Amino acid sequence: MDVLVRLEARPSDSPVLAHVNSIPVLPFGTRSRREVVTLYGHADAQALALALAATFESERMEVSASGVVRHLGVWPDRGAVGDSAWRDGATGRLMTQDHDIPLLTLEARASELLGACGPTLRRVAAGLAMPDWPEGTERALSFSLASGNAASGGGSLDDEAGVENWLDSLRQADAYSYDETEAD
Numbered sequence: 001m002d003v004l005v006r007l008e009a010r011p012s013d014s015p016v017l018a019h020v021n022s023i024p025v026l027p028f029g030t031r032s033r034r035e036v037v038t039l040y041g042h043a044d045a046q047a048l049a050l051a052l053a054a055t056f057e058s059e060r061m062e063v064s065a066s067g068v069v070r071h072l073g074v075w076p077d078r079g080a081v082g083d084s085a086w087r088d089g090a091t092g093r094l095m096t097q098d099h100d101i102p103l104l105t106l107e108a109r110a111s112e113l114l115g116a117c118g119p120t121l122r123r124v125a126a127g128l129a130m131p132d133w134p135e136g137t138e139r140a141l142s143f144s145l146a147s148g149n150a151a152s153g154g155g156s157l158d159d160e161a162g163v164e165n166w167l168d169s170l171r172q173a174d175a176y177s178y179d180e181t182e183a184d
Contacts, residue, residue: 002034005048007128007139010041015076017041018051022070022084043128043139045114045121047074052121053109054080058099072099079103117145 010016023034037051054072062068062084072082080101088095114121120143128139 001145002142003052003145004034004036004140004142005043005124005128006036006038007043008038008040016073017047017076018054018074020051020055020070020072020074020080020082022055022068024067024069024086039125039128043125045118045125046110048121048125049110049113049118050074050080050106052113053106054082054101057101057105057109058082058084061099061101062097070099072101074106075103077103079106 019038021036068086070084085096
């Protein structure tokens, strides 16, 4: 999964922490799914982790389909609210699903993310917060997670193999490598 993180001024009429929009993998494309996370106000690793947690939790609740487009808002007192849409392969009809993910669920998943790839999330947040961005430039940075499906519950976090796959993808995203022969 590729993630593009943008930083924008906080809307004066809304306490929203972040918005997450997904861009699906095209059937003829080779790139992975892209999540566009827009943080509001100041760059913060916790807000980024909450936004990514919303993505993973919403993906876990969705019907497995290709071409899913997702839009979620992350709120400090409510959790994540939004929807996803996709085209039914058999009928061609546009299908939608509403998402309302409680804040406690997001916080638990965000804690897992910060524990596993906190340095990467903190570096991205620090990069967005740097004061030397040119005037008028849109602040945006990107990074990749090796396997969004493993992190989002495609391999259940409850089973040992799913946890290892998920942690491996986060280690790779954080530029760490681990070789079992070195540990022996």
